[in-house]
Amino acid sequence: MSAQATFKSIKSLVPLLDRVLVQRFKPETKTASGIFLPTSATSTPLPEATVIAVGPGAPNKDGQIIPTTVKAGDKVLLPGWGGNAIKVGDEEYHLFKDSDILAKIQE
Template sequence: MAKRLIPCLNRILVEKIIPPSKTNAGILLPQKTTKLNSGKVVAVGPGIHDRNGNLIPVSVKEGDNVLLPEYGGTEVKLGDKEYHLYQDDDILGTLHDDAF
């Protein structure tokens, strides 16, 4: 039976996107170009309450591709997969395929 993690408060569960280490032609890419600075949101918490008791929801949703900080997050292993937990304000932004 697979386990599912539902983050608490304003935490976000992210599966890091692992870029290819070589091109389709077989050319090995330098380690610098294979940084893990993006990921896919797998689960989100409900949010946090402000001083007045109003719920402040998490700013991303499941399925979003997000830009992650170079350091931080808590590594979590569920089954044979590795995930990372971040707080909502640690996420740097969302990534879209739209051209500028």
């Protein structure tokens, strides 16, 4: 189970090392024809997310900083597990290690 923290503003959170702050896409609450879906049908988190902020990178074994592979604004594919939940008002964000991100989504 992941830890959860609460902050007043997401701008006050600056990821360290190779951490990446993301916000998962919200599931659709109604179909294209206008039928509202029950909460149970939309409670599974979507694997896609938008990168909000990234850390500077982590040092390798030689002490050189290896930058993160994604940047703010990128769309990414996340694993179905892991990350640390962060709540800001009604919005939820997650912190993942750069190496936990599965892919960058090209548009």
